[in-house]
Amino acid sequence: MQNKKYSIRKTDFIQGNIACAEGAIAAGCKFFAGYPITPASEIAHHMSRRMFEEEGTFIQTEDEIAAIANIIGASWGGVKSMTATSGPGISLMLENIGLAVVTETPCVIVNVQRGGPSTGSPTIAFQGDMLQPKFGSHGEYQIIALVPSSPQEMFDFTVTAFNKAERYRVPVFILADALVGHMRERVDFPFEDEIVLDERKKLETYQGTHQKIFLDEDVAPMPIFGKGLKANITGSTHKEDGFRNVSDPKIMDNAIKKLSNKILKHKEDIIAVEEKYLEDAEVAIFSYGLVYRAVLETVNTARSEGLKVGSFRPITIWPFPQEQVEELSKKVKTIIVCENNLGQIYPFVKAAANGNAKIIFLPPKILGALYKQEEILNKIKEVIS
Amino acid sequence: MKNTVEHPLKKYFRGEINYTTCSGCGNGIISQSILRAIDEIAIIFDQIAFVSGIGCSGWIPSPSFNTDVLHVTHGRSIAFATGLKLAAPQMKVIVCAGDGDTGAIGGNHFIHAARRNIDLTVVCVNNGIFGMTGGQVAPTTPYNSVTTTTPYGSIERPFDLSNLAIAAGATFVARWTTYHARSLKNSIKKAIEHKGFSFIEVISQCPVQYGKVIGMRNDPVSMLMHYKECAVNINKAKNMSADELKDKIIVGELVEKKNIPELTDEIKRLRREVSRK
Numbered sequence: 001m002q003n004k005k006y007s008i009r010k011t012d013f014i015q016g017n018i019a020c021a022e023g024a025i026a027a028g029c030k031f032f033a034g035y036p037i038t039p040a041s042e043i044a045h046h047m048s049r050r051m052f053e054e055e056g057t058f059i060q061t062e063d064e065i066a067a068i069a070n071i072i073g074a075s076w077g078g079v080k081s082m083t084a085t086s087g088p089g090i091s092l093m094l095e096n097i098g099l100a101v102v103t104e105t106p107c108v109i110v111n112v113q114r115g116g117p118s119t120g121s122p123t124i125a126f127q128g129d130m131l132q133p134k135f136g137s138h139g140e141y142q143i144i145a146l147v148p149s150s151p152q153e154m155f156d157f158t159v160t161a162f163n164k165a166e167r168y169r170v171p172v173f174i175l176a177d178a179l180v181g182h183m184r185e186r187v188d189f190p191f192e193d194e195i196v197l198d199e200r201k202k203l204e205t206y207q208g209t210h211q212k213i214f215l216d217e218d219v220a221p222m223p224i225f226g227k228g229l230k231a232n233i234t235g236s237t238h239k240e241d242g243f244r245n246v247s248d249p250k251i252m253d254n255a256i257k258k259l260s261n262k263i264l265k266h267k268e269d270i271i272a273v274e275e276k277y278l279e280d281a282e283v284a285i286f287s288y289g290l291v292y293r294a295v296l297e298t299v300n301t302a303r304s305e306g307l308k309v310g311s312f313r314p315i316t317i318w319p320f321p322q323e324q325v326e327e328l329s330k331k332v333k334t335i336i337v338c339e340n341n342l343g344q345i346y347p348f349v350k351a352a353a354n355g356n357a358k359i360i361f362l363p364p365k366i367l368g369a370l371y372k373q374e375e376i377l378n379k380i381k382e383v384i385s
Numbered sequence: 386m387k388n389t390v391e392h393p394l395k396k397y398f399r400g401e402i403n404y405t406t407c408s409g410c411g412n413g414i415i416s417q418s419i420l421r422a423i424d425e426i427a428i429i430f431d432q433i434a435f436v437s438g439i440g441c442s443g444w445i446p447s448p449s450f451n452t453d454v455l456h457v458t459h460g461r462s463i464a465f466a467t468g469l470k471l472a473a474p475q476m477k478v479i480v481c482a483g484d485g486d487t488g489a490i491g492g493n494h495f496i497h498a499a500r501r502n503i504d505l506t507v508v509c510v511n512n513g514i515f516g517m518t519g520g521q522v523a524p525t526t527p528y529n530s531v532t533t534t535t536p537y538g539s540i541e542r543p544f545d546l547s548n549l550a551i552a553a554g555a556t557f558v559a560r561w562t563t564y565h566a567r568s569l570k571n572s573i574k575k576a577i578e579h580k581g582f583s584f585i586e587v588i589s590q591c592p593v594q595y596g597k598v599i600g601m602r603n604d605p606v607s608m609l610m611h612y613k614e615c616a617v618n619i620n621k622a623k624n625m626s627a628d629e630l631k632d633k634i635i636v637g638e639l640v641e642k643k644n645i646p647e648l649t650d651e652i653k654r655l656r657r658e659v660s661r662k
Binding site for chain 1: 400464
């Protein structure tokens with residue numbers, strides 16, 4: 001291929017997974033570790049070629065547990081790192097994702113979701129792992145997860161994911177699905193100088209045994225390995241200096257709250273939502289990812305029929321846009337939640353609405369076959385009449 | 386006037402640390418062997434990173450050693466170390482692992498790191514038991530041992546971790562016991578300087594948990610003397626029959642292969658070739 005640098009050709013017609021890989025490269029990713037799995041393998045295919053062109057490293061690990069361990073290790077070595085997999089791989093990674101959270105390690109994890117549980121249906125689009133990033137690893141923590149709906153967003157959101165990971169020293173998820181990963185669409189690549197990149201705040205000089213390298217709600221500087229900073233990093237509960245203390249509840253309380261607040265305090269910067277036609281809407285449709293495409297089409301159709309319907313779409317699903325949904329619930333009478341599962345995010349919408357609006361869950365008739373337009377349109381008409 | 390002499394290895398410790406291991410544990414001997422090896426090589430300590438997992442062996446570098454230390458999940462230390470080494474190939478990366486880390490939960494990472502010949506030094510503390518969690522059987526526990534999870538005696542055959550490393554392609558493999566502290570130190574020196582995957586198995590006493598299994602509870606001295614009696618150097622063992630070697634511990638430098646391509650070098654080569662295209 002002639003266009004070695006993505007910045008040479010401005011647009012391309014490519015697969016979502018490839019767009020994701022190119023987004024990572026645009027964001028400065030220099031390390032990719034992964035294990036083959038459908039429907040995410042194309043990301044590894046692409047990275048196995050591109051990483052070496054970009055002075056980076058690609059490694060196909062022995063399993064997904066090693067993949068996440070590798071990218072965390074690489075991140076402490078000072079490089080931006082990523083792994084990509086599907087549900088079964090994430091299930092294997094969960095313990096070490098918790099380690100990334102508690103050691104405040106920036107990294108990006110892509111889950112191109114497929115049908116589950118277990119081996120499930122590898123090529124069927126399913127939004128079955130929506131809760132997994134937030135609740136899958138044990139303990140109590142906050143994490144960031146973004147939900148793209150197109151190849152363009154696979155590129156754009158992957159850049160954002162790296163930026164948020166760097167800014168908040170936290171693993172960031174891309175929650176795509178099999179169809180978003182596999183569909184081919186036009187992708188407009190920004191030129192290199194159009195991309196704004198965040199870089200992690202680094203500890204510059206060694207500050208002594210009790211240097212503060214963790215648990216700052218405004219993000220502590222990261223002591224990159226090999227710079228004489230004598231980093232003391234552990235997955236055990238620790239204090240600001242990294243020293244473990246696993247017997248004092250006050251230390252645990254401080255660690256859990258600071259880690260969570262580091263994300264929650266910056267919700268305004270982290271959370272992105274997309275609202276369409278909500279100014280006069282009586283009904284809002286809440287949807288994300290692939291489903292959002294069908295919903296937006298339906299809302300356009302409904303509007304052309306004069307129905308007062310709007311769309312609310314969380315781009316950031318974790319942390320959950322609680323306040324935004326609460327605001328929405330005060331504006332509309334009904335919120336219809338459309339998601340390609342049996343209602344994973346629905347309870348969060350209901351809780352955020354807190355009785356302000358009626359919340360209806362509308363799954364697709366056939367999971368994975370997605371919605372026919374009438375399914376959503378009929379529900380809108382039923383609600384409005 | 387009191388004449389105080391500073392311990393020659395004190396400079397390598399973070400300070401203000403309460404050492405966490407039980408009295409009589411082999412960790413102290415192994416810590417010293419590692420640090421004495423580093424001291425003799427005269428490598429800058431800041432250029433070395435330690436990675437350890439969960440288990441008593443994890444406490445050898447963490448948090449005591451005053452350099453970069455990454456203390457990770459059980460069994461995964463080699464996988465974390467792989468990522469770190471690939472991202473920072475100029476660093477020396479030393480893994481302190483246990484026999485549970487390497488032989489049980491992390492066996493896969495262990496054999497694949499050996500296969501890749503990535504330049505890591507793995508010091509594996511093999512005490513033949515799960516010590517920290519209360520004396521459960523390990524994949525290294527001898528057949529018919531009574532442990533907290535094998536009350537009728539263990540019915541599985543143990544792993545020989547050094548042989549496993551050799552079979553998987555490790556390019557430097559040595560085994561010693563904590564009785565052989567100086568030889569251990571010398572092999573660690575070689576391992577650190579060796580370009581490629583090096584594996585040092587240290588048969589180490591756990592007087593609290595494994596001591597119970599062999600009737601030497603809280604008696605580290607007897608355990609060390611037992612190692613002395615059982616140890617047979619590889620040079621001597623070569624001429625001994627399997628029967629003669631039964632219940633013996635073969636010690637020494639078992640494998641040293643040079644000029645086998647090392648992973649970070651291979652990556653550098655690949656980058657050069659790709660950039661020429």
